[in-house]
Amino acid sequence: MPLDTSDSELLAVRAAELYYEENKTQDEIGAILRITRWKVGRLLAQARERGIIRIEIVHPRARRLGLERDLAARFGLTDAVVVPAPLDDVELQSRVAEAAADYLVSMRPVPRLLGLSWGRTLHQVAESLPVGWSTGVNVVQLNGGVSLSKRPGTAAATATMIAQKAGGEATLLPTPAILERLETKRAIEGDRTVGGVIQLARTAHAYLFSAGPADTSSVHVDSGYLTADDIARLVERGAVGDVLGRYITADGEIADPELDARTLGLGLDELRAAKRSILAVGGESKHAVARAIVTHGLCSVLVTDEHTARFLLGRDIDADPLTDDTDPTAPREDTP
Amino acid sequence: MPLDTSDSELLAVRAAELYYEENKTQDEIGAILRITRWKVGRLLAQARERGIIRIEIVHPRARRLGLERDLAARFGLTDAVVVPAPLDDVELQSRVAEAAADYLVSMRPVPRLLGLSWGRTLHQVAESLPVGWSTGVNVVQLNGGVSLSKRPGTAAATATMIAQKAGGEATLLPTPAILERLETKRAIEGDRTVGGVIQLARTAHAYLFSAGPADTSSVHVDSGYLTADDIARLVERGAVGDVLGRYITADGEIADPELDARTLGLGLDELRAAKRSILAVGGESKHAVARAIVTHGLCSVLVTDEHTARFLLGRDIDADPLTDDTDPTAPREDTP
DNA sequence: TGGCGCGTTGCTCACATGAGCAACGGTCGC
DNA sequence: GCGACCGTTGCTCATGTGAGCAACGCGCCA
Numbered sequence: 001m002p003l004d005t006s007d008s009e010l011l012a013v014r015a016a017e018l019y020y021e022e023n024k025t026q027d028e029i030g031a032i033l034r035i036t037r038w039k040v041g042r043l044l045a046q047a048r049e050r051g052i053i054r055i056e057i058v059h060p061r062a063r064r065l066g067l068e069r070d071l072a073a074r075f076g077l078t079d080a081v082v083v084p085a086p087l088d089d090v091e092l093q094s095r096v097a098e099a100a101a102d103y104l105v106s107m108r109p110v111p112r113l114l115g116l117s118w119g120r121t122l123h124q125v126a127e128s129l130p131v132g133w134s135t136g137v138n139v140v141q142l143n144g145g146v147s148l149s150k151r152p153g154t155a156a157a158t159a160t161m162i163a164q165k166a167g168g169e170a171t172l173l174p175t176p177a178i179l180e181r182l183e184t185k186r187a188i189e190g191d192r193t194v195g196g197v198i199q200l201a202r203t204a205h206a207y208l209f210s211a212g213p214a215d216t217s218s219v220h221v222d223s224g225y226l227t228a229d230d231i232a233r234l235v236e237r238g239a240v241g242d243v244l245g246r247y248i249t250a251d252g253e254i255a256d257p258e259l260d261a262r263t264l265g266l267g268l269d270e271l272r273a274a275k276r277s278i279l280a281v282g283g284e285s286k287h288a289v290a291r292a293i294v295t296h297g298l299c300s301v302l303v304t305d306e307h308t309a310r311f312l313l314g315r316d317i318d319a320d321p322l323t324d325d326t327d328p329t330a331p332r333e334d335t336p
Numbered sequence: 337m338p339l340d341t342s343d344s345e346l347l348a349v350r351a352a353e354l355y356y357e358e359n360k361t362q363d364e365i366g367a368i369l370r371i372t373r374w375k376v377g378r379l380l381a382q383a384r385e386r387g388i389i390r391i392e393i394v395h396p397r398a399r400r401l402g403l404e405r406d407l408a409a410r411f412g413l414t415d416a417v418v419v420p421a422p423l424d425d426v427e428l429q430s431r432v433a434e435a436a437a438d439y440l441v442s443m444r445p446v447p448r449l450l451g452l453s454w455g456r457t458l459h460q461v462a463e464s465l466p467v468g469w470s471t472g473v474n475v476v477q478l479n480g481g482v483s484l485s486k487r488p489g490t491a492a493a494t495a496t497m498i499a500q501k502a503g504g505e506a507t508l509l510p511t512p513a514i515l516e517r518l519e520t521k522r523a524i525e526g527d528r529t530v531g532g533v534i535q536l537a538r539t540a541h542a543y544l545f546s547a548g549p550a551d552t553s554s555v556h557v558d559s560g561y562l563t564a565d566d567i568a569r570l571v572e573r574g575a576v577g578d579v580l581g582r583y584i585t586a587d588g589e590i591a592d593p594e595l596d597a598r599t600l601g602l603g604l605d606e607l608r609a610a611k612r613s614i615l616a617v618g619g620e621s622k623h624a625v626a627r628a629i630v631t632h633g634l635c636s637v638l639v640t641d642e643h644t645a646r647f648l649l650g651r652d653i654d655a656d657p658l659t660d661d662t663d664p665t666a667p668r669e670d671t672p
Numbered sequence: 673t674g675g676c677g678c679g680t681t682g683c684t685c686a687c688a689t690g691a692g693c694a695a696c697g698g699t700c701g702c
Numbered sequence: 703g704c705g706a707c708c709g710t711t712g713c714t715c716a717t718g719t720g721a722g723c724a725a726c727g728c729g730c731c732a
Contacts, residue, residue, distance in 0.1 A: 010438075013395045020391045021401050025688065038712065041690065047393075055356045056390045057383075059349045065357050102346075361718065374682065377720065 009052075011035070012043040016053050019044055060086075060095060061102070067309040071294075071302060074313060078276070078300045079103075085306040089283060092305050096282035097124030100303040103278065104208065105133045111276065113138045115204030115266070116162065117244050118145045118155035119219050121280050122210050126161040137166035140201045141173040142209065143244045143265025173197045177245045178225045179262045188264065201266050206276035211293060213285040214239040214247060214255075234259070241289025243298060244271065250288065252296025272297050279303065287311045345388075347371070348379040352389050355380055396422075396431060397438070403645040407630075407638060410649060414612070414636040415439075421642040425619060428641050432618035433460030436639040439614065440544065441469045447612065449474045451540030451602070452498065453580050454481045454491035455555050457616050458546050462497040473502035476537045477509040478545065479580045479601025509533045513581045514561045515598045524600065537602050542612035547629060549621040550575040550583060550591075570595070577625025579634060580607065586624065588632025608633050615639065623647045 014033060018024045019040075026044070030037040047053050064082040071080040081103055083095045104114075104125070116122065116139050139162050145155025156172050163170035175194060179185035188194050212218045214235050220226040220242065226234075239247040239255035245263045247255040254260045254268070271277055279299035281290050290308055293299050304312075350369060354360045355376075362380070366373040383389050400418040407416040417439055419431045440450075440461070452458065452475050475498050481491025492508050499506035511530060515521035524530050548554045550571050556562040556578065562570075575583040575591035581599045583591040590596045590604070607613055615635035617626050626644055629635055640648075 009395075010397055013393060013397050014399075016393050017399055017401050020393065027688080036712065037689090039710095042710095045690085052393060052395050054392045054394050056392070057349060057352050057356065057388060058390050059345075059388050061346055061349050063350075063353055065353050363718080372682065373719085375680095378680095381720085 008043065008046065009050075012047040012050075013052060015040050015043045016047045020053065061098065063099070064306055064309065067306065067313070070313055071309055075294045075302070076297070077294070077302055080301065080309075081303040082309045083282075083305050092282050093121060094124055094128070096280055096303060096305055097121055098128045100125045100208070100278065100280035101128035101133070103301070103303055104129065107206065107276075109205075110134055111137060111205035113140060113200070113204045114162070115140055115142045115201050115207040115209075115274075116159050117142050117207075117209035118158050119210045119212060121282070122208065123154055123158045125208070125280060126158045126165075129162060129165050131165045132167070134166040134168075136168050137163065138168040138171070139163040140171040140197060140204055141265075142201050142204075142207065143263070144173050144175040144177040171197055171200055173201075173265065175264050176225065177220065177223070177264065178259070179264065182258075182262050185262045185264055194264075198266065202270060204274075206278065207266075207271060207274050208278045208280065209244060209271075209299075211279065211281045211286055211289045212242045213289060214241045215285065217285065218242065220245070230259075240292050241286060243268065243289070243293060248289070248292050248298075250292050252292050252298065268298065271299075274300070276300055282308060284308075344379065344382065345386075348383040348386075349388060351376050351379045352383045356389065397434065399435070400642055400645065403642065403649070406649055407645055411630045411638070412633070413630070413638055416637065416645075417639040418645045419618075419641050428618050429457060430460055430464070432616055432639060432641055433457055434464045436461045436544070436614065436616035437464035437469070439637070439639055440465065443542065443612075445541075446470055447473060447541035449476060449536070449540045450498070451476055451478045451537050451543040451545075451610075452495050453478050453543075453545035454494050455546045455548060457618070458544065459490055459494045461544070461616060462494045462501075465498060465501050467501045468503070470502040470504075472504050473499065474504040474507070475499040476507040476533065476540055477601075478537050478540075478543065479599070480509055480511040480513040507533055507536055509537075509601065511600050512561065513556065513559070513600060514595070515600065518594075518598055521598045521600055530600075534602065538606060540610075542614065543602075543607060543610050544614045544616065545580060545607075545635075547615065547617045547622055547625045548578045549625060550577045551621065553621065554578065556581070566595075576628050577622060579604065579625070579629060584625070584628050584634075586628050588628050588634065604634065607635075610636070612636055618644060620644075 011033060015029050018029045018032060019026065024032075026040040027037045029040045033040070035043075044053075062084050064084060067082040068080040071077060071082065081099045083092075083099045086092055086095065100121075114137055118141070139159045141155065141159050156170075156174070159172060160170040173194065175188050179188065189198070212220065214231060216228045216231055218226070218231060218241075221228060221231060225245075234247050234255050237255045238249035238251075240250050241248065244265055246260050246268055248268070249255050277299045278301040279290070279293055280303040281293075282305040284307065287308055290302075290304065291312055294302055294312060347369060351365050354365045354368060355362065360368070362373045362376040365376045369376070371379075380389075398420050400420060403418040404416040407413060407418065417435045419428075419435045422428055422431065436457075450473055454477065475495045477491065477495050492506075492510070495508060496506040509530065511524050515524065525534070548556065550567060552564045552567055554562070554567060554577075557564060557567060561581075567575075570583050570591050573591045574585035574587075576586050577584065580601055582596050582604055584604070585591050613635045614637040615626070615629055616639040617629075618641040620643065623644055626638075626640065627648055630638055630648060
């Protein structure tokens with residue numbers, strides 16, 4: 001039992017109880033504890049510092065502003081959105097998606113043309129967006145997304161849903177994500193319609209995309225573009241995951257240039273050059289690819305979960321959430 | 337997704353984050369969220385009401401003032417002390433003991449003579465008391481406590497330790513708790529010394545006692561006064577536990593008058609008549625006996641844990657700790 | 673169309689609170 | 703024993719905040 005602290009600490013606890021649980025004024029507390037109201041104020045300040053008083057915001061849409069600030073500062077992001085991690089992994093995905101949807105809704109200036117990738121996460125974003133989330137926002141797909149096997153058309157559905165809900169038009173890229181032969185890819189690319197879509201994608205005001213892990217749970221394996229063997233080969237080459245269907249290494253480089261050449265859609269450099277590129281990614285399996293993306297400037301806005309955020313910042317699971325330096329030296333833009 | 341609430345609720349969450357995590361002023365938050373500062377204040381009030389903002393005092397010596405107030409009101413107690421329940425049961429015991437010690441220290445007017453029972457809990461109370469916790473407080477034992485088997489002398493040690501630490505004298509009752517034969521008990525009681533101690537006990541300014549469950553974990557079984565069979569018989573007669581060595585039923589009556597007649601020490605009626613009788617009891621096994629005591633006026637001050645408190649109030653484990661009606665219609669005495 | 677009632681909004685004002693400052697008291701080295 | 707120093711205390715004052723109130727908009731029904 002720490003004797004030196006117990007004096008003021010116990011008093012601080014009593015003061016905190018009376019202040020926060022009993023809604024008494026500091027003056028009243030002073031009268032009860034027989035100390036001056038200024039001392040009460042100081043005790044409360046101490047209690048807050050020492051973490052005796054824990055204030056938590058319990059809500060599915062809550063965010064972690066401290067982590068957001070840290071992420072933005074560390075990786076030079078325009079913005080970051082961090083949602084508290086729920087226990088459930090499925091819940092986590094949908095919270096990230098919801099947060100991304102919120103971000104889209106409140107984004108200013110409103111992007112007249114939104115470039116869109118596809119995948120599980122983005123489909124959830126589309127579902128989370130309210131009807132009429134904006135007016136006249138058009139959508140263009142950034143990479144091919146005709147599914148070869150299960151769930152045909154989700155890529156197209158995602159894009160059209162987002163556009164529809166904002167009263168806009170969706171321009172689809174109705175091609176495979178990865179072609180078997182380079183010639184085929186070049187030929188399709190050369191097609192005026194397809195070429196036009198990619199050209200249009202380059203003019204988008206904002207990009208919204210996700211990322212996939214380099215493992216067999218990847219949507220590319222699901223869709224039949226890649227086999228488990230292909231993934232294993234990519235991992236050998238250092239791939240950590242994919243962005244717009246392009247597999248990258250931890251260094252942010254293309255893992256397999258040959259494969260990449262057969263991948264249809266916007267290139268990584270074009271993504272990197274974009275002013276507003278929003279990455280929505282959550283879950284432990286995507287930590288590595290998320291790190292590759294943020295450390296190499298492939299996104300300007302990051303929407304993610306608390307665990308991923310801590311991973312990216314180097315302080316893993318633990319780290320007291322209360323020890324967030326509320327130092328206003330790094331003021332950020334408002335993101336209401 | 338609740339659409340009607342999301343408007344103000346989401347806004348409230350954002351406001352709460354900025355207010356509690358970022359230490360922004362309501363005015364600043366208003367500027368960020370583009371609402372007036374009054375609306376911010378109202379949103380925060382709403383968030384607090386709805387339990388979106390959870391404020392918790394994380395400290396071993398923390399207390400639950402809301403429950404204390406409720407207990408005092410419900411059972412007509414002079415005072416109540418409720419400590420938050422830790423996961424560990426051993427920890428719980430020592431927290432209750434610590435709280436009882438705190439209560440003793442700050443009790444006003446200082447009792448010049450303190451009547452004392454004995455047991456595991458009270459021994460911990462004695463240990464928790466700081467040296468010099470008061471000046472010149474004498475202690476008198478309330479019931480016999482010579483252990484027949486293990487841990488001889490703890491009863492005496494408890495009393496002397498409490499007295500010593502306050503620079504006072506301890507008057508012991510060096511007799512068995514329960515006698516085998518009624519005649520023996522009467523004979524001992526008739527002894528001038530023993531009779532004098534009991535007489536002295538009747539003049540104590542305050543009583544501090546605990547309670548034991550009516551099961552084989554009872555200190556009476558440990559000490560060899562009762563056998564497991566005895567306990568079983570008592571339970572059959574409706575016993576829920578013991579106070580000052582006397583087993584009582586849920587109705588607050590003596591479970592076995594014959595046994596009780598052989599039990600040495602202060603009687604229950606004398607305890608009930610006392611102005612300041614402090615019961616320190618914690619743990620699930622003692623819920624029943626605690627209820628018997630508080631519902632039948634056998635104590636005027638209750639020191640216990642959160643679970644027991646909720647049990648006594650009828651709202652078991654659950655019950656949102658934030659939904660404590662902070663209605664100041666039942667003002668209580670100060671217990672700094 | 674015009675009252676009526678209800679919830680919401682922006683305001684005034686009084687009170688609660690935190691920052692900053694001077695005075696105090698205890699401790700240490702000389 | 704004496705003065706410098708550091709942490710603590712009680713204060714002033716500016717700012718932050720909540721209660722209470724009038725005005726407003728809105729839906730409802732006559």
